[in-house]
Amino acid sequence: MIRPLRLLAVLLVLTLLGCAGTAVTAIPGPIQPPPQGAAQIVFYRDIGYYEPADTLRVALNNRPVGTLPRGDIFYRDVAPGTYTISFAPTRPDPNQFRTIALAPGEVVYVKLAALPVRPCNWFGAGIADCDINGHTAMIVTPAMAQQEMRGLTLIAG
DSSP states (O other): OHHHHHHHHHHHHHHHHHHOOOOOOBOOSSOOOOOTTOEEEEEEOOOOTTSOOOOEEEEETTEEEEEEOTTEEEEEEEOSEEEEEEEESOOOOTTOSEEEEEOTTOEEEEEEEEOOOOOOOTTSSSGGGGOOOOEEEEEEOHHHHHHHTTTOEEBOO
């Protein structure tokens, strides 16, 4: 009886260690509007306990701008212009990255959502056929974003 309890205790500790994520810093207050002449991009992810737990590295025009764990929000004030939003790690999927054109004073909300789970193909080329972690960038209306961001943590991404 002692041996199964030890095994259970070890498994519990390993599970808890596996849940420890990247440390992020919460920042106080609501999201501030963009400065005069600038635009703003707000990135967020649902808590989604059944979604991939990867911390995403977000980039604008292939330049890193922050990291986004699940259940968090961060924003960037940017110069007006055209930006391609990309992130990693993710499995490839058509149209998962978005290109947006921003005018001065414009605020765009981008939800990084999990792609549907892809079933494993045990008769295919190999283990890569079972990769289920993937995300897509979705442009969300301000009203929908405000509703979905309730309860999420604003971080210094």
